[in-house]
Structure formats: C-alpha cells, structure tokens
Amino acid sequence: METKIKEAIAEIQRGTAEIIDDTRLEKLIRNYFENNEIFYVKAGFDPTAPDLHLGHTVLLQKLALFQKYGARVQFLIGDFTAMIGDPSGKNAMRKPLSKEDVLKNIESYTTQAFKILDKEKTDVVYNDDWLQKLGSSGIIQLASNLTVARMLERDDFSKRYASNTPIAVSEFIYPLLQGYDSVHLQSDIEIGGTDQKFNLLMGRQLQKVYNLKKQQVVLMMPILEGLDGVQKMSKSLGNYIGVTDExxxxxxxxxxxxxxxxxxxxxxxxxxxxxxxxxxxxxxxxxxxxxxxxxxxxxxxxxxxxxxxxxxxxxxxxxxxxxxxKDIPTELDEYILENGTGILQAMVDCNLVPTTSQARRDMKGGAVKIDQEKIEDDKYCFEAGEFILQKGKKNFVKVIVK
Structure with missing residues (x-):
C-alpha cells in the first residue's frame, strides 16, 4: 500500500512547476488508498477558441491522472468569466466573448477533452450557474476581500499600470470570481498554468474567508514548448500540434x-x-x-x-x-546548430566530412543536398528550422537550427 501511495504521488508531481500545500495533497491521496475517499479537482477552461492543441492538453493529462488516483474532476467552463476576459499574462485587456461564441466553443472543447478524461468521473460545470446569482450586492461583498495594492502586485497589472496602459475595473473582478468558483464547488485541488498563480491562490484565500474549513491545494503546470523547442506552443506562432490534425x-x-x-x-x-x-x-x-x-x-x-x-x-x-x-532513412542522427552556421562548417559539425575543404569539394561535385535540393553556394548559411542534410546517396543527418 505504501509503495502504491508513493508511486501515485510521484506521478502527480511529475512535470509540475509548483505545488502549494503538498502535505494536504499527500493526505488526499492517502485517504483514497486507505479509506476509498474521493476528492475534487477543479480546472477552469475559458472557451476562447473551439480547437485545442497539445499545449492545452497538459492540464487535461494531469486531470486524467488524478482520476486514476481517486479524484472526481470539476471541469469548469468559464462561460460567465469568459464574457469578462481573463487578463492573466496579457499586456492589454482581452476582448470578451459573446454568449453565442461561448456556447459554440464549449461543444467543441468538451468533445475534444473527453478523448482524455473519463467522462464517468467528470462533472462539467458552468460558473454562470452561480455567478449570475451573486447579484450586485454579492459582487461588492466579494470585491471587499481584495485591495487594489494587492492586485497591483500582479506582474501583468503592475507593468500596465507603470506604462499607463488602461486597466478596466472588471479585470480586477476576474480573479475574485475564479476564486469564488472554488468556494462554490468546495474544490480540494485546483490546477492551472504558471501564469494563473495569482488566480489559483485567490481560491485558497476565499475558501478561508468563507469558512470552508479547508484550503485547496494549488498545482501549477508549465507551459509546453512548441515544435521549435523554444517558444510556447501557439497557433499564431505556427509551432503547434492540433488535436484535430490529420x-x-x-x-x-x-x-x-x-x-x-x-x-x-x-x-x-x-x-x-x-x-x-x-x-x-x-x-x-x-x-x-x-x-x-x-x-x-x-x-x-x-x-x-x-x-x-x-x-x-x-x-x-x-x-x-x-x-x-525518397530514399531517406527513417532513423537519422540529429545535430543542433546555431542560427547562421555556414554549410561547410555544418558538414564538419555533423560528421559528414573531416574538413571544410572536403566539404567544398563535395559541394562542387554536386554531392550536397538540403531537403533533397542540391546546394552549390558554399556561402549558404542555415536559418532557424529543421533540415535534412545529405552528402552523396547514403549519408543523411537531421539538422536543427535554433
């Protein structure tokens, strides 16, 4: 039993950027193994786009793992908060979504999510169901739990304030509403990206304010790098793998x-x-x-x-x-080169030739190709990307230029 508990905790900790209150996390896992007690793990998803890429699925994979170890997942659709716009990590106010946009995106989002999550162990919940009921007096009471000074501790807000970039009052409300979700749902754990830390901690704070007699564990996952291995996975950067890709x-x-x-x-x-x-x-x-x-x-x-x-x-x-x-081997040695590396030096660095002089002779003989295109310019320099560098008919390497 003890070995299984340790293995479960190690799997949950795997890949995480930070866990706040790992003592309680261990207690929840232990209670499941020893007493078969389930616990609730919340993750909020703003339906800002209908399609997911693998970067979005990092949280879903962790939720699926929690389900394996006794959790019931609270898959929170932020239909109310999406119409405000989450400012986390942004340098400008995010454009709110219309109700029609939200409803359209939700259907696609949940369909894709259940390719990872166990539907029988998932509660899909919508924060519009309880946040609408707060009313103006409830919102004002909620807002009294946070000072402007504390809000300006957030990096994105402080930068915008210092640069005189407008900050809408509604943006101050967003983390409070996300925190209140954890109060209403009585979540035991909330997971999110590292850019969500302030909002995730708000859930802990408000659970204490509202006397829930527990504070949620906060588990943060890192941002997944895209195909280039440098920038975060993003459709706008073109370095993504979409879950609907062929x-x-x-x-x-x-x-x-x-x-x-x-x-x-x-x-x-x-x-x-x-x-x-x-x-x-x-x-x-x-x-x-x-x-x-x-x-x-x-x-x-x-x-x-x-x-x-x-x-x-x-x-x-x-x-x-x-x-x-294409007569290209399926198993290729990989070499990482600096941006701007010349073709002759690249051939030496990739162990295709012993010297640049030999590389030049091979090039003059028409034996050097990049992505099966013959290269005759010995001044050619590599730019960022991935290439198959070839010498002759049998020597191939994969070149990754950062």
Missing amino acids: PNDMFGKVLSISDELMWRYFELLSSKTLKEIEEMKEGVENKTLHPKKVKELLAIEIVDRYHGLGAGSNAAEEFTKIFAK
Missing part, C-alpha cells in the same frame, strides 16, 4: 521534434509511467534503443489518443513509405 500530419509533427524535446513531451503528454520513461531513457543512453524508435512510440500514442486505436500504427507505416520513396 493522423499523418500529427505523426509527422511529433517525429519532427528534437530528441531533447521528446523527453519533455513524454513527461507532460504521455500516459506512460515514470518507470517506463526511465527505462526508455536508459535504452537510448546505452544505445540499445534509437531515439527515433522512442519518438515513434510517443507519436503513435498521441495519434491513437485523438484518432482511435490503430491510427498511430497506420500513420507510422505511411510515414515510412513516404521516406522510402
């Missing part, structure tokens, strides 16, 4: 990430246990496993999750066929 596209995108970023994705997105991931890492380190094979396992798992069992294997077969047609 299976073959999704598979190819996962395979395109660097070997280093692969472990980050395993940690935050995979359902494999810490022990299983550690065994794979050891296999890669002692060269009994090729990183490409491990990355394929991740890609298959993710494609199966969103397109059904077997879709991942089908995508893997199709990917192999495409590469075979």
Whole structure:
C-alpha cells in the first residue's frame, strides 16, 4: 500500500512547476488508498477558441491522472468569466466573448477533452450557474476581500499600470470570481498554468474567508514548448500540434521534434509511467534503443489518443513509405546548430566530412543536398528550422537550427 501511495504521488508531481500545500495533497491521496475517499479537482477552461492543441492538453493529462488516483474532476467552463476576459499574462485587456461564441466553443472543447478524461468521473460545470446569482450586492461583498495594492502586485497589472496602459475595473473582478468558483464547488485541488498563480491562490484565500474549513491545494503546470523547442506552443506562432490534425500530419509533427524535446513531451503528454520513461531513457543512453524508435512510440500514442486505436500504427507505416520513396532513412542522427552556421562548417559539425575543404569539394561535385535540393553556394548559411542534410546517396543527418 505504501509503495502504491508513493508511486501515485510521484506521478502527480511529475512535470509540475509548483505545488502549494503538498502535505494536504499527500493526505488526499492517502485517504483514497486507505479509506476509498474521493476528492475534487477543479480546472477552469475559458472557451476562447473551439480547437485545442497539445499545449492545452497538459492540464487535461494531469486531470486524467488524478482520476486514476481517486479524484472526481470539476471541469469548469468559464462561460460567465469568459464574457469578462481573463487578463492573466496579457499586456492589454482581452476582448470578451459573446454568449453565442461561448456556447459554440464549449461543444467543441468538451468533445475534444473527453478523448482524455473519463467522462464517468467528470462533472462539467458552468460558473454562470452561480455567478449570475451573486447579484450586485454579492459582487461588492466579494470585491471587499481584495485591495487594489494587492492586485497591483500582479506582474501583468503592475507593468500596465507603470506604462499607463488602461486597466478596466472588471479585470480586477476576474480573479475574485475564479476564486469564488472554488468556494462554490468546495474544490480540494485546483490546477492551472504558471501564469494563473495569482488566480489559483485567490481560491485558497476565499475558501478561508468563507469558512470552508479547508484550503485547496494549488498545482501549477508549465507551459509546453512548441515544435521549435523554444517558444510556447501557439497557433499564431505556427509551432503547434492540433488535436484535430490529420493522423499523418500529427505523426509527422511529433517525429519532427528534437530528441531533447521528446523527453519533455513524454513527461507532460504521455500516459506512460515514470518507470517506463526511465527505462526508455536508459535504452537510448546505452544505445540499445534509437531515439527515433522512442519518438515513434510517443507519436503513435498521441495519434491513437485523438484518432482511435490503430491510427498511430497506420500513420507510422505511411510515414515510412513516404521516406522510402525518397530514399531517406527513417532513423537519422540529429545535430543542433546555431542560427547562421555556414554549410561547410555544418558538414564538419555533423560528421559528414573531416574538413571544410572536403566539404567544398563535395559541394562542387554536386554531392550536397538540403531537403533533397542540391546546394552549390558554399556561402549558404542555415536559418532557424529543421533540415535534412545529405552528402552523396547514403549519408543523411537531421539538422536543427535554433
């Protein structure tokens, strides 16, 4: 029993950026294993867009893990607060959504979310159901629990205040409403991104003010990096994997990430246990496993999750066929180069040639290609991106330029 409890806590802590009140977290898990007592984990989702990418699913994966260890998930749709606009991490007031926009996005959001969550262990709740009932007097009473000075401690607000960027009074209300959600739902744990820390802590504070005789554990997850491994995953940056992407596209995108970023994705997105991931890492380190094979396992798992069992294997077969047609090996050594690295130096750094002089001779002989396009300019420099660098018919490497 004790071993199972420790394993459960380790899995819950996996990939987290910060946990506040881990003593109570352990108590909740222990009570489930020893007394079969369930507990409630809340996560709020503002339906600001109808489609999710893998960055959004980091929280969903953690919620699914909590369900495995006794939690009932409170999947909170912020239909009321979405019409105010969450300012967290923003340098300007976010445009509120109309009721029509909210309702349209909710249907798509929940459909995608239940590809990860256990529907039988999830309560989908809407904060419009109780926040509307607060009324003007209730809102004023709620607002009395927070000072302007405390609100201006928030980094985004302080920056906007210092730069004379307008801050609407309604934006001050938002964290109070999110905190009140935890009072109404009597949540035991709330999870969110690191940019939500102020709002998550507000739930703890208000549960104390309203004499709930408990304060929620706060668990924060990091922001998932996109395909470039640098910027956060974002549709606007084009470095995302959408959960509605076609299976073959999704598979190819996962395979395109660097070997280093692969472990980050395993940690935050995979359902494999810490022990299983550690065994794979050891296999890669002692060269009994090729990183490409491990990355394929991740890609298959993710494609199966969103397109059904077997879709991942089908995508893997199709990917192999495409590469075979181009005479490109499916297993490539990866090299990370600095932005602006010249082609001759890159060939040396990627162990394709011993010297830049040899690289120049190979280039003059027409043996050097980038993404199967012949390169004849020995002054060519790499810019940010991912490329297949080739010398002759049999020497290929994957180049990642940051």
